Amino acid sequence: MNKTFTRYIAKNFWGPFAMGLAVFTALLLFGSFFDKLNSFMKAGSASGLLGRYLLYRLPFFLVKMTPMATLFGVLFTLGGMLARGEWKAGMAGGWRPFDMLKPLLFCSLITALFQLTVQETVAPRFYMRAESLFQDKLRKKNNWQELIKKDVVFSAGEGVFVTAHVFNGKESSMENVIAGVYRDGRLSMEINAKAALWQASSHRWLFNNGVIINYDENMAPEISRFASYPSGISVPPDNLVLELLLPEGVSIADLLRRIKCLSAVGSPTVSEFTVLYCKLAAPFSNFVMALIGAAVVLLLRGGSRVINFAMAVIVGFVFWAAVIMGQSLGKAELFHPLIAGFGPLILFSLLSLAGLKKARVF
Numbered sequence: 001m002n003k004t005f006t007r008y009i010a011k012n013f014w015g016p017f018a019m020g021l022a023v024f025t026a027l028l029l030f031g032s033f034f035d036k037l038n039s040f041m042k043a044g045s046a047s048g049l050l051g052r053y054l055l056y057r058l059p060f061f062l063v064k065m066t067p068m069a070t071l072f073g074v075l076f077t078l079g080g081m082l083a084r085g086e087w088k089a090g091m092a093g094g095w096r097p098f099d100m101l102k103p104l105l106f107c108s109l110i111t112a113l114f115q116l117t118v119q120e121t122v123a124p125r126f127y128m129r130a131e132s133l134f135q136d137k138l139r140k141k142n143n144w145q146e147l148i149k150k151d152v153v154f155s156a157g158e159g160v161f162v163t164a165h166v167f168n169g170k171e172s173s174m175e176n177v178i179a180g181v182y183r184d185g186r187l188s189m190e191i192n193a194k195a196a197l198w199q200a201s202s203h204r205w206l207f208n209n210g211v212i213i214n215y216d217e218n219m220a221p222e223i224s225r226f227a228s229y230p231s232g233i234s235v236p237p238d239n240l241v242l243e244l245l246l247p248e249g250v251s252i253a254d255l256l257r258r259i260k261c262l263s264a265v266g267s268p269t270v271s272e273f274t275v276l277y278c279k280l281a282a283p284f285s286n287f288v289m290a291l292i293g294a295a296v297v298l299l300l301r302g303g304s305r306v307i308n309f310a311m312a313v314i315v316g317f318v319f320w321a322a323v324i325m326g327q328s329l330g331k332a333e334l335f336h337p338l339i340a341g342f343g344p345l346i347l348f349s350l351l352s353l354a355g356l357k358k359a360r361v362f
Contacts, residue, residue: 082301
C-alpha cells in the first residue's frame with residue numbers, strides 16, 4: 001500500500017511537469033522568434049536559417065525552464081491532492097505530511113539530473129552554434145568571440161614568454177612574434193619571427209621568416225636566420241588567449257580548463273568562478289522550486305488553486321531573479337563567487353522550510 005501511494009504521487013507529477021516544460025519552453029521560443037525575426041528579415045535570410053537558430057537555442061531554453069516546470073509539477077500534484085481530498089485521506093490513513101512530499105522531492109532530484117545532463121552536454125555546444133550563426137551570418141562579425149587580439153603578451157611555459165602583434169585564435173596563427181626563453185633568471189634565447197603557425201600534427205608552434213638570437217653568459221648575441229623553425233613551444237592556441245566568456249556556451253569542464261589557463265598566467269578568475277558556482281548550483285534549483293511550491297500550496301491550502309498557482313509562480317520568479325542578481329553581483333566582485341552561486345538557493349530553501357514547518361509538514 002505504501003509503495004502504491006508513493007508511486008501514485010510521483011506518477012501525478014510527470015504529466016504537469018512535461019506540460020509545463022513544453023509550455024514555458026514554447027514561450028521562450030516564440031519570444032526569441034519575434035525578437036530575432038526582424039534581424040533575419042533585414043539580412044534577407046531564408047526561413048530555414050531562423051529555424052536552425054531556434055533549434056540550436058532549444059536545449060538552452062530547456063535548461064532554463066526545467067526548474068519552472070518542476071514548480072509547475074509540484075503545484076498541480078499537491079493542488080490536485082488537496083482538491084480531491086487525497087491529502088486528508090493520506091493523513092487519516094497514517095501518512096505523515098512530509099512522507100507524502102518525499103515522492104515529489106525525489107522527482108525534483110530526477111529533473112535536476114536531467115537539467116545537469118543537458119546543461120553539460122548538448123546546451124553549450126548548440127548555444128555556440130546559434131551565436132555563431134547569428135553573429136557570423138547576420139551581423140557579419142568575424143571576431144565576436146574576441147579570438148583575434150592585438151599586442152598580446154603571455155606565458156607559454158616555464159621561463160618562456162611570447163609577445164605577438166596579432167594573435168588569431170581562429171586560424172591558430174600569430175604575426176610579428178617575439179619569444180623569449182629565460183634560464184636562471186636571464187634571457188637565454190630569443191626568437192623573432194614574422195609569423196608563427198600552430199602545427200596540430202606535431203603539437204608545436206612553427207616560426208617562419210625570422211632570426212634566432214642565442215645569448216652566452218656575458219649576454220653576447222649569436223644571430224642566425226631561418227625560413228622555418230619548429231620551436232619547442234607546445235602550448236595550444238586555445239590555452240594561450242581565451243575567447244570571450246559566454247556563460248551559456250561553456251560547460252563546467254570548459255570553465256575548469258579556462259580557470260587553470262588564466263591562473264597559470266596570473267589573470268583574474270572572478271567571473272569564471274562565479275559562472276562555475278552558478279552552474280554547479282543551477283540543477284539544485286529544481287529541489288528549491290519543489291520546496292517553494294509545496295510551502296505555498298500547503299500554507300494557502302484554504303485558497304483557490306488559481307491563487308495558489310499565482311502565488312507560487314510569483315515566488316518562483318522572485319527566486320529566479322535572485323539567482324540572476326547573485327551572478328551579477330558575483331561578477332562585480334560584490335559577493336564571493338560561492339555565495340553568488342549558492343546563496344539564493346540556501347536563502348529560499350530556508351524560507352521554504354520555515355513555511356513548511358508553519359504548515360505543520362514536519
